[in-house]
Amino acid sequence: MARLNMRELALKLGVDRATVSRALSNDKAHLVAPATRERIRQAAGAAGYRPDLTAATLRRGRSHTVGILVSDLGNETFIDVIRTIFRHLDARSDAPPITPLIAETLDQPDATRRLIHTFLSRRVDAIISLASTEADTAILQDAAREVPVVLAIRAIAGAVFPSALCDDRAGGAMVATHFAERGHKIVCQVQGPPLSATFKNRALGFSEVCASRSIVETPQRIFAETATSAAGKRALDALLAVSPRPTAIFAHNDALALGVIEAMRHRGLRCPEDLAIVGFNNTQLSRILAVPLSTVDYPVEEVSRHAGELVRNLIADPSYRFESRLFTPSLIVRASS
Amino acid sequence: MARLNMRELALKLGVDRATVSRALSNDKAHLVAPATRERIRQAAGAAGYRPDLTAATLRRGRSHTVGILVSDLGNETFIDVIRTIFRHLDARSDAPPITPLIAETLDQPDATRRLIHTFLSRRVDAIISLASTEADTAILQDAAREVPVVLAIRAIAGAVFPSALCDDRAGGAMVATHFAERGHKIVCQVQGPPLSATFKNRALGFSEVCASRSIVETPQRIFAETATSAAGKRALDALLAVSPRPTAIFAHNDALALGVIEAMRHRGLRCPEDLAIVGFNNTQLSRILAVPLSTVDYPVEEVSRHAGELVRNLIADPSYRFESRLFTPSLIVRASS
DNA sequence: AACATCTTGTCAATCGATTGCAAAAAGTGT
């Protein structure tokens, strides 16, 4: 069961472990004579030698590992971003591959603190936080004094971190503009939990355009406690009580939109005739609904790539002059509006 | 930037590092006087001391880490299983928490080998492979000589690993029985890629019941190259060319079923009147279709829990007499059949 | 008072790879 280690390999070849280490490394391989280097590499391959990365990490102080915090693994968009980040971190063949550690916080600050501590104990080279809330600010700032911390998807109000975000405000604005062009005069929003900057910005962008194009936004905004279809269902009741009655609504994500649509179906209301609706994220479900859902496409690829690059660059040089970026989403008009 | 390490903490407290180590450990804390122990724990907490787990791993030979291989992170069922496994691994407060490492193989054997090697280099305590294919057999067997390897979701034909699986054969049988009870005489399957044991077993269970209840299964089976809705769409053309023409079809998962249904809509065919359809997995989409989809509910909780337990037990004792288990899924009848 | 037992803490080796420094070997020019 005992694994072959470097000392044994060196012994077998009659060289020093230092020579083996250098021969197998990327950056110091030139320090060993070509013939010896090849001999060592052959033997290592043949013997199935695999270096112990925990030992290497201890000595080097670099683990080639990044921690990814995500609030909800059930969220399709988050998963898309994570897997795309994976690819960007793993793909580059010049640099050593980076192994991601993933943790689900479920938006619980205690769990988040615990998970961040675990990451730091495991000596991650950086942390990417997807969709963190304000409750995490202090912990993340703490962590940032040890390793680079990069934010993706959700900004944190009042804190500056390198980040890769979607321009949610622009997204909200696009929806309002769309409603204006279709001649809607009275509109309403079903807003996600307001502790998330994402939803705040979507609301803001939408309202701004409504004001400038003199569309009436019903004074009562609908707040969903969670951004889920169940909450969307409940929202319809509230919506119908609103006066003046809106003819179009902007749901802050596709799940909320779905809930509203299902509730409408129950009541015999038709979409878009009775009520037009636009969602956000362009998830799979938006395409497959009986009435395909208009929605805002999330710039997954760009956000992920930038997050990956920030991490790579900040790991290479902690004082790297990073640039946080906002990526513009795009409206996809389908039958629901 | 330099982190506080155990030596410094010990120095500050005027005790030996060994004493600190024992005071902070779970199993050896009783070896240090209660007063000293508390003093050390207080100080450690106050100073924000966090042990370096890579050093501990190196010394102990245990990383408290497991590697999870998954073929496709976009698959809702896989994600559900992963996050449920997380919870079972992380939750137990008596044992130290286990950090999962996740890797997406995309069913590419080369990538799989690379990722497994990375896991082993990082000294994972065990590997869980979700939905592996036969192409991975040799690599997994290799890995199994170093650490416990547990299979979930998909068995590998001809190889014995501790596993936690869904009884796909029973699931297929349920669908056939359901068709029989509804009076269908001619049925057909849209089968997922046959290199996956999952789909083989679903097909088998279905066919067995068809035979015993003298339902005609059309001789031409439809094989989808991938288990996606696009493949499902293409499958409908093939289906319509089949003779005798079936009145009900069993799609091997919900995505395939969705594809078939969308293609039907394009042709103006009605579900279930013209063609009844049942899927598999009970994914979100099955609930939200215009005609809610009958499907087989996947026993996510049971599979995940058992996989987690296998891993825990095998880590604690590699010679543990494990029991591989099959969990029975359940048919959910909705409007589509 | 002598001896056994238990408690508490220290010393030093260890896990496996990396790397600064210096020694040995090989190459170069005169």
Place this chain on the structure above:
DNA sequence: ACACTTTTTGCAATCGATTGACAAGATGTT
């Protein structure tokens, strides 16, 4: 053959925590 540079290799310390062996001190027993 000699002085000198350059290449190649070896030695030994190091990263930070854990643990077996053992010593010193405290407590108990007869």
